[in-house]
Every structure is written in structure tokens, then in C-alpha cells.
Amino acid sequence: MTLPLxxxxxGEHDLVLPPKSQTTHDAADIDRDTRxxxxxxxxxxxxxxxxxxxxxxxxxxxxxxxxSLGMEAVAAGFGAAMREDDYTFATYRxxxxxxxxxxxMEGILAELxxxxxxxxGGKGGSMHLTSVEHGMMGSYAIIGAHLTIANxxxxxxxxxxxxxxxxxxFGDGTTNIGAFHEALNYAAVFALPxxxxxENNLYMxxxxxxxxxxxxxxxxDRAGAYGLEPVVVDGNDADACYLAARDALEQARSGRGPxxxxxxxxxxxxxxxxxxxxxxxxxxxxxxxxHDPLKLYRGRLExxxxxxxxxxxxxxxxxxxxDAATEAAKGGPLPDQAVxxxxxxxxxGHSWRN
Amino acid sequence: xxxxxxxxxxxxGIAQEMSRDERVVLIGEDIAGAGGVFKTTVGLLEQFGPxxxxxxxxxxxxxxxxxxGAAMTGLRxxxxxxxxxxxxxxxxxxxxQMAKTRYMTNGQVTIPLVVKSGNGGGLRFGAQHSQSIENxxxxxxxxxVVTPSCPEDVVGLMAAAVRSDDPVLFFEHKGLYASxxxxxxxxxxxxxxxxxxxxxxxxxxxxxxxxxxxRALEAAERLAAGGIRCEVIDVRxxxxxxxxxxxxxxxxxxxxxxxxxxxxxxxxxxxxxxIVGDEAFWDLDGPIVRIxxxxxxxxxxxxxxxxxxxxxxxxVAEVERAMQA
Numbered sequence: 050m051t052l053p054l055x056x057x058x059x060g061e062h063d064l065v066l067p068p069k070s071q072t073t074h075d076a077a078d079i080d081r082d083t084r085x086x087x088x089x090x091x092x093x094x095x096x097x098x099x100x101x102x103x104x105x106x107x108x109x110x111x112x113x114x115x116x117s118l119g120m121e122a123v124a125a126g127f128g129a130a131m132r133e134d135d136y137t138f139a140t141y142r143x144x145x146x147x148x149x150x151x152x153x154m155e156g157i158l159a160e161l162x163x164x165x166x167x168x169x170g171g172k173g174g175s176m177h178l179t180s181v182e183h184g185m186m187g188s189y190a191i192i193g194a195h196l197t198i199a200n201x202x203x204x205x206x207x208x209x210x211x212x213x214x215x216x217x218x219f220g221d222g223t224t225n226i227g228a229f230h231e232a233l234n235y236a237a238v239f240a241l242p243x244x245x246x247x248e249n250n251l252y253m254x255x256x257x258x259x260x261x262x263x264x265x266x267x268x269x270d271r272a273g274a275y276g277l278e279p280v281v282v283d284g285n286d287a288d289a290c291y292l293a294a295r296d297a298l299e300q301a302r303s304g305r306g307p308x309x310x311x312x313x314x315x316x317x318x319x320x321x322x323x324x325x326x327x328x329x330x331x332x333x334x335x336x337x338x339x340h341d342p343l344k345l346y347r348g349r350l351e352x353x354x355x356x357x358x359x360x361x362x363x364x365x366x367x368x369x370x371x372d373a374a375t376e377a378a379k380g381g382p383l384p385d386q387a388v389x390x391x392x393x394x395x396x397x398g399h400s401w402r403n
Numbered sequence: 404x405x406x407x408x409x410x411x412x413x414x415x416g417i418a419q420e421m422s423r424d425e426r427v428v429l430i431g432e433d434i435a436g437a438g439g440v441f442k443t444t445v446g447l448l449e450q451f452g453p454x455x456x457x458x459x460x461x462x463x464x465x466x467x468x469x470x471x472g473a474a475m476t477g478l479r480x481x482x483x484x485x486x487x488x489x490x491x492x493x494x495x496x497x498x499x500q501m502a503k504t505r506y507m508t509n510g511q512v513t514i515p516l517v518v519k520s521g522n523g524g525g526l527r528f529g530a531q532h533s534q535s536i537e538n539x540x541x542x543x544x545x546x547x548v549v550t551p552s553c554p555e556d557v558v559g560l561m562a563a564a565v566r567s568d569d570p571v572l573f574f575e576h577k578g579l580y581a582s583x584x585x586x587x588x589x590x591x592x593x594x595x596x597x598x599x600x601x602x603x604x605x606x607x608x609x610x611x612x613x614x615x616x617x618r619a620l621e622a623a624e625r626l627a628a629g630g631i632r633c634e635v636i637d638v639r640x641x642x643x644x645x646x647x648x649x650x651x652x653x654x655x656x657x658x659x660x661x662x663x664x665x666x667x668x669x670x671x672x673x674x675x676x677x678i679v680g681d682e683a684f685w686d687l688d689g690p691i692v693r694i695x696x697x698x699x700x701x702x703x704x705x706x707x708x709x710x711x712x713x714x715x716x717x718x719v720a721e722v723e724r725a726m727q728a
Contacts, residue, residue: 136476170509179508186475187508191499197465198500201472201480208428208454209477228495231462235469238460392510393545395568401544402644402678403596 053260060328062257067285067315067340074288075349083129087287088350088360090125091343092367094145097154100371101144101161101175105322109379110161114175117145119285119317122342123248124149126290127216130298136186136206136215138199141176142248143188146218150183154374164381171384172392186215193228195219196245200236203243203301214301215243216294222253224267233275233309240306244297247311248284254320255328268311277309284312285342288349314342404587410580412554413443413519416561417481419590421451424479427565430457430466431483431519440485441521441580463493467518471501471570474516479565487522487536487574494539501570502545517564517571522550523614523664524696524712525578529703533577535613535664535696538671540572541641547571547595548641552616554584556639559593567595576613596643600652604632607658607722610649610675612638615662615713622718631726633660641671649675650683657688660722662713667698692725694718 053062098116105114117124120142128149131137139146147157152168160167161175168178176190186202189195199217206213223229224247236243247268251258264270269279280297283289290312297308315337319326326334347360393399407415421427429447431439435458438445448456459466463484470482484490490497497518504512524533540548547569551557557575564571601616602623611619616637623633634652638645653659659679661672676691694713702708 168509169507169511172509173507177507179511181508181511186472187504187512189500191495194464194468194495194500197468197496198472198475199468200465201469201474202476203472204469205473205476205478208473215472228464228468231460231465232468234460235462235465239457388509392506395505395513395515397510399544401642403647 061330062260064330064333064336065251065259066336068283071286071340071345071348074286074292075352077288077292079288079291081355083291084350085355085363087125087129087291088346089363089367090128090149091121091287091346092364093148093154093370094121094124095343096367096371097148097157098144100375101158104161104375111163112174113321113323114161115142115321116318117142117316119337119341120248120250120314121145122287122346123218123246123284123290123312123314126287127246127294130291130294131216132213134184134211134213135298136184136199136202136213138186138195138202138215138217139188140195140219141188141190142220143178144175147178147180147185147188150180150185152180152183152185154370155377158374158378159381162378162381163384164378165384166377166381170388172388192223193226196223196232197228197235199243200232200241203236203241204239206242212302213242214298216246217243218246218248221247221249221251221258221267223247224271225262233271233277233307236307237275237277240304242301243307244294244301245307245309247309248314249311250314250316252316252320252328255324257328266311268309272309277307280308280310282310282312284314285340285345287342287346404585406583407554407586408580409554409557409575409582410441410443412557412586413561413575414445414447415586416558417444417447418450419558420562420565421447421455426477426479427481428455428457428473428478429481430459430469432459432461432485434458434483439483441577443575443580444483463489464496467493467496467501470516470518471496471514474514475512479515481517481519481565484518484520486532487520488531488534490520490536490539497546498543502543506545513568514570515568517573519573519575521577522574523576523578524701524708525614527703527705527708530700533701537574537612537641538665538669541671541674545570546642548574549595549639550574550576550613550641551639552576552579552613552637555586555591556593558586558591560595560639562591563593563595571595574613578614582617596640596645598639598645598648599637600634600648601637602633602635604634605656606632607634607660607726608636608649608652608656609633609660609662609722610636610638610672611662612671613664615664618713618715619662619718621715622722625715625719626722629723631722633722638671646678650679653679653683654686657686658726659687659691660725661693662718663693663695664712665696667695670695689725689728692721694721
């Protein structure tokens with residue numbers, strides 16, 4: 050046998066190129082308002098993530114960040130298809146999914162800066178964004194755990210008969226941890242209303258997923274083991290994501306059990322802010338940039354007759370919102386010292402003895 | 404009053420809470436149809452039906468994740484981890500998720516759930532099915548930790564755990580499942596964070612937990628015959644910890660002994676010794692003595708397991724030695 054790095058040097062694995070067609074879904078049955086909402090979300094996520102990156106470089110964002118640059122369409126498509134009271138569970142790469150549920154930018158950015166006006170008051174940070182009032186049930190930073198937790202929310206919805214669905218986003222690397230397999234079997238056995246969405250961006254962290262996974266499609270090729278259909282979508286096409294989400298949500302909501310979707314996408318940057326992404330073979334990034342979610346979607350909206358000015362206006366409005374959020378975040382006070390001691394317990398405090 | 408076994412009391416406590424609150428549901432391996440491998444959930448499937456009492460796969464992470472997600476969204480689940488040793492395969496969900504999510508979300512998320520588990524040794528199951536792991540849990544901010552020692556406390560503390568809005572790890576002692584005790588008729592209620600004085604005495608305070616409580620009581624009886632009057636405190640709840648009751652007792656007796664089934668290093672008694680050393684040093688008439696299992700994995704042979712877990716004989720001997728020094 051030969052090991053992956055005996056077959057090829059690190060970073061010289063085969064290219065995985067994006068789908069060629071950008072027009073597949075031009076005629077899809079999606080109303081214009083929904084498409085314009087998705088266009089707005091794509092830009093919100095892109096411009097927000099760029100600003101987060103810039104502020105990191107200015108040493109204003111502390112700790113680490115995991116950006117979704119290049120992966121915006123998954124969040125935008127699913128976010129637009131979800132019911133207002135559906136649940137989102139995301140990973141530490143969760144800014145996009147938080148924005149996609151309509152959580153205001155100011156709180157997210159302020160949280161990255163460790164300010165009192167942060168979404169979590171400065172107690173969670175970039176990797177734990179949560180806004181229960183928006184159905185954003187949390188960003189979870191230990192690989193695999195939140196698939197099992199999403200099952201619980203789905204079970205609760207099933208038990209209460211609420212018709213809600215839990216949607217759980219995770220990366221390709223997650224498909225190799227035990228919790229993924231426990232969660233899929235569990236969801237299938239109990240026919241839970243949950244949709245699992247694998248954002249396959251080709252890289253676990255610094256290692257190509259294809260080098261360390263027994264099957265070529267890390268999520269879809271595992272679906273059959275749990276009695277699920279293999280579903281692969283173009284994760285850079287917001288309409289493809291929206292249509293897949295609409296079908297999956299309908300299935301889950303109607304009591305027919307979970308859905309597993311593999312969305313093929315690409316992160317333009319590294320795994321986290323510390324990673325320059327040097328393991329990407331030449332030509333790969335360029336090919337995916339040509340299939341960029343924002344460019345692709347603008348092209349479609351132009352082809353179906355949305356005036357350029359309307360699209361420009363959305364981009365302009367988003368830019369203004371990011372600027373305003375930046376100022377509000379920068380202007381936010383530091384957290385009061387007392388909050389370090391609050392909310393360990395449901396009574397609001399931290400006392401563990403008398 | 405009814406005489407119940409400890410294992411019957413577990414089912415009684417769960418049934419009491421499930422009857423009271425439809426949001427209470429029970430999941431775990433073999434807990435429904437089979438009534439639990441330790442028979443602590445017998446009759447619950449029949450009484451509450453398959454929507455509320457659910458057999459799961461052997462998937463401890465999936466079980467606890469399901470409990471957590473359900474607790475976050477309106478249910479009040481009880482999940483069973485069959486042997487507490489198995490927490491090692493799902494500790495992420497307990498430590499990183501259940502314990503921290505409320506804090507990290509600035510209070511947005513509430514996680515009212517109970518994880519019940521068979522804990523402790525004495526059944527000759529060997530090192531992977533006998534551990535006392537309550538100290539693991541005690542070390543993590545955000546978890547409440549209780550260990551009842553008698554059937555009445557099993558019912559009352561189960562009720563308190565289910566009604567708590569925080570995650571509670573409920574450690575049943577496997578060595579006590581067959582033991583019997585009186586349980587009052589009708590609803591039994593109790594509170595977390597309250598120790599109980601099981602026997603009064605003015606010479607020495609003996610703090611014990613779980614299966615060590617009946618052993619400490621038997622030791623106290625023998626020590627009394629020799630003129631050493633021990634006050635035996637059943638700690639019951641590690642988090643929240645009723646330090647006040649222990650400090651007051653030490654104020655009366657001047658001596659503290661802890662009887663711990665866990666291995667030596669960083670047992671709950673070490674935290675108690677630290678508290679008493681800090682806050683009641685001038686009340687002490689002699690060194691604090693911790694009586695524990697030595698820092699070894701538990702052996703399976705009955706003779707060896709009995710050698711290492713604190714026995715009545717050893718408790719008596721250690722207290723006599725210290726009191727005579």
C-alpha cells in the first residue's frame with residue numbers, strides 16, 4: 050500500500066474543479082423577491098467577512114476567525130428557504146449562517162471585538178455565535194457535537210408537533226468523526242425532522258479531504274449506510290442550495306425523516322486566520338473564483354432581467370450597513386467585569402457552594 | 404411509607420416527575436422495553452408509552468446531544484448513561500456543550516436536563532465498569548452533581564434534578580441498587596445543595612458520599628462502642644456543595660474525615676479539606692484525614708476490590724489512628 054503523501058507531495062493532490070454550468074437554474078421556480086433576498090445575503094456575508102478579516106489584520110478582532118469567503122451561497126440559499134421558526138445549528142465557521150437568519154451585523158462584529166454590545170456580551174466570541182430569537186441555536190466549535198444536538202431540537206419539535214425543522218451545517222472533515230455517524234443513524238431511526246448540510250470545501254483543515262477519506266464524496270457516499278439518499282448540490286449556486294433546501298425541509302417537515310446534503314464549495318482563504326492555504330494546488334483557487342457565488346448569482350439575476358441599478362443598490366446598501374456596524378462595534382464599551390460571573394447557572398449566577 | 408429498593412426508588416422518582424410534567428422524557432440504552440440493565444426504569448414504558456420512554460442505539464454522544472438539543476427547545480429530558488465509565492466516550496457533550504452553552508451565549512440558552520448513570524464499584528466489574536467519576540463532573544463549571552445514598556434521597560433528589568433548570572449529573576451507586584429504605588407515600592421533594600447529618604456526634608466529623616455513607620455509619624457505630632462519637636454527614640450534592648453544614652459540624656467536633664470511593668488525587672474530599680483548611684483552620688484539633696481508594700484503577704477480583712475501596716474496617720482503623728495520635 051502507499052500512503053497519501055507517498056503518492057503525491059503535500060499540496061499536489063488532484064484538483065477538484067467546480068461545476069461548469071452557471072445557467073442550470075436560470076429558469077428555476079424561485080420568485081424574484083426570494084432571489085433578491087439571497088443576493089443581499091450573499092453580499093452581506095461577503096462584505097462582512099472581508100471586514101472581519103480587515104479588522105483582524107488591524108488587531109481589532111481577537112482570538113481566531115473562520116471565514117466563509119467563497120462559501121456564501123450555502124448559507125444564503127438555506128437561510129432563504131427556512132421557516133422563521135426553524136432551527137439553525139452551525140460550526141465555528143458560523144458568521145455566514147448567523148447573518149443568513151437575519152441577525153444584525155453590529156452584534157456579530159462587536160462580539161468578534163469582545164465588546165459589551167456583542168451578540169453574546171463578549172462571552173462567546175466568533176466561534177459561538179447564537180441568537181435564539183432568530184432561530185440561530187448556536188455555533189459549536191467541537192467537530193461533530195452539534196449534529197447530535199440538532200437531533201435533540203428536531204426531536205423536541207417532533208414531540209411538540211410544532212412542524213419545525215433543525216438544519217445543521219458542518220464541514221467535510223466532520224464526516225470522519227464518530228458523532229457524525231451516531232447522529233445520522235439516530236436521526237434516521239427516529240425519523241427526526243433534521244437536515245444535515247455538509248459544506249464540502251475540499252479541505253479538512255490543512256489536509257485535502259480526499260487524502261484522508263475512504264470514499265470520494267465524504268457525506269453523500271455515507272448516506273446509504275443510514276438509508277438516506279445521496280444528494281450533492283453545487284454549493285456555490287444559491288439557487289441550487291435554495292432548491293435543495295426547499296425539498297429537504299419539505300421532506301423533514303412532513304415526517305419523512307432526515308436529509309443529508311453535500312454542498313460542493315470552496316473556501317477562498319485558509320482554515321482560520323493563521324492559515325495561508327499553501328496546500329492548494331496551482332489553478333484550483335482560480336477555477337473556483339471563476340465560479341464565485343456572487344459573480345455567478347449576479348450573472349443569473351442580470352440574465353433574468355433584474356436591472357443593474359437594483360443590484361448595485363443592494364451592494365451599496367450592504368456596504369453602508371457593514372460600515373455602520375463597524376463603527377458601532379468599535380464604539381462599543383468593554384464588557385462590565387461582573388459579566389464574567391453571570392449565567393453559569395439558570396439563576397444568573399455562578400455560586401457553587403454556600 | 405413504603406419499603407423500596409434503591410433501584411425501585413429511581414423508577415419511582417422518574418415516574419413522579421413524568422406524571423407531573425409532560426415535558427419530561429426518558430432516553431437511554433435498554434431503558435424502555437427491558438426496564439434498564441440495572442432495572443431502574445421498570446414499568447415506565449408501560450406507564451408513559453413509547454413517545455416518552457425511548458430505547459436508543461449504543462450512541463452515547465447521540466443520546467446526550469439529543470437530550471441537550473431537546474432541553475434547549477422546551478423539553479426536560481432525562482438521559483441514561485448506563486455505566487458512568489461511558490461518560491468517557493461522550494464527555495465532549497457534557498463538558499464542552501451542556502456545561503458551557505448557557506455561559507457562552509450570555510444566558511440565551513437554558514438546558515434543563517438530567518443525566519442519570521450507574522456509578523461506583525463493589526460489583527467486581529473491573530476497571531472500566533466500576534469507577535466513581537463524580538469528581539470529573541465536579542471539576543467542570545456549569546454542571547450540578549448529586550449522588551443519593553438511600554431510596555428516599557433517590558426520589559427526592561431525582562425530583563429536584565428534573566426541576567432544576569441546569570444540567571444535573573445524577574450518580575446512582577450500583578452497589579446500593581439492592582439496598583432498601585423507607586420512602587414516604589405521595590410526592591417526595593428535596594433540594595440540590597443540601598447535605599444531611601445522618602448521625603450526630605461531637606468528637607469527629609465524617610463526610611461521606613454514595614456507598615461510603617452506609618459504610619461510614621457502620622464505622623461510626625463501632626467507633627462509638629470504643630468511645631469515639633462521630634458525626635456522619637451525607638454530602639449528597641457536590642455541586643452545589645453544602646460547605647456550611649460541614650464547616651458548622653467541624654466547628655463542633657474539631658476533626659474532619661472524608662470517606663471517598665474515588666481514587667486519591669483530586670477527590671471531592673480534597674476540595675472539602677481545602678475549604679475547611681481555609682475557613683475553619685482554628686477550629687481543627689488535628690489534621691484532616693482523607694480515606695480514599697488509592698490512586699489505582701479498580702481491580703476486578705473481589706479480594707482486591709475489597710482491599711482498595713474504603714471498607715468499614717479501614718474507616719474505623721483510620722479514624723482510631725488519627726484520633727489517638
